[in-house]
Amino acid sequence: MASVASLLEDAHKSGDRWATYALGTWYFHGRFFDKDEKKGFLLMLHAAEGFIPDACFDVAVSYETGKGIRKNLRKAGIYYFRGMMLGEKQSIAEVGRLFYWGIGLPKNRDIAKELLNFRETEN
Template sequence: MDKYAKFLVWLKEREVDNLAIWLQEFELAEKGSEKAIINIALLYKQYGNFGEMYDLLNEMSERKNSEAMYELANCYIEGLGGKGSEHQALSLYKSAAQLGHRDAMNNLADMYFNGEATEVDEKKAFFWFEKAAELGVPEAMYTLGIMYEQGLGTKCNASKALDYYKRSAALQYVEAKYRLGMIFYSGELNQQQNDREAINWFRQAGEHFHVDAIYNLGYCYEHGHGVMQDVDRAMAYYKQASILGDIEATKRVVDYYEKANSIEATKWHEKLKSLENLNELDGI
């Protein structure tokens, strides 16, 4: 059985969708298309064929393909198939970053920032986050906001911190939206306290199911911060946060129903106990 036929059998055994597209991709890979080879490797990754995945990504990495280096580093970080290490991932991210791969730049910066497989080096982290941000990586922009805000790897600069948070939020990075909400809610980074502006950012973050943003919206509606006080709407937000696993939001719902509806209070008490038990298990 030739390679094409074996690949077709493999696809059918795993009930992979879009057979014709994947067969065409396999043909391109056999003709030497580096993009197609990487796509096939990632398909193998998706379906747990780590041996074939590593073979293809290693081959492409040796050809100095930055995307292959980045994906191989990701596999090492994830520990797939019991192969690789964080040190190998660091080396691959560095090589890919030097070849201009923006996500590799961001991940390399993260490793320097958090001291993964290397000593913490805030200046190197700042350097690579800045490079990644220049190429449009919203996570890098957000982290630069933190670094400018806290003076990590650079001098504190409230104006630049705020600018990076806004740039990241404009690219739909949810943590940046939430951070902006907190900045305006608390009047941080030399900004005037502004509940309405805070709520705007909390709403945007909440659309991405950011649980803390949703909780804060409940709190604002409960207490009339920046909006007309509306307990029913507050409870709706608290319930949404509770569904996402927030214990404090669940306590707020319990407190409300203890005064208004004993049957609902009992139900939400059970929900609270369940979340607290899960939280205890996560802490073990």
């Protein structure tokens, strides 16, 4: 009987970006595989490039914290923004936070206020 990991590997190889994202998180966090943040990040990045909302958020967090990849606040902003545009709810608050403080995006408290107010109405 095939393991879940081998099924995910097969799905990933067939182009399933959700499977790619799942594998990425497993490698990144060391669940079911030996922990490999770099490999996990690259798999999540591949999924984010395929417009998987959750992958966009996780890639943004990695770029912001420097976990699995060199820290890059501009790229963090890009992937939080992409996640927000794809409907990933936490990304709305993160983009608002970045605009509020001018982290990786130009400081704009008016936009930040709108995003953070919108995020509050979503809960």
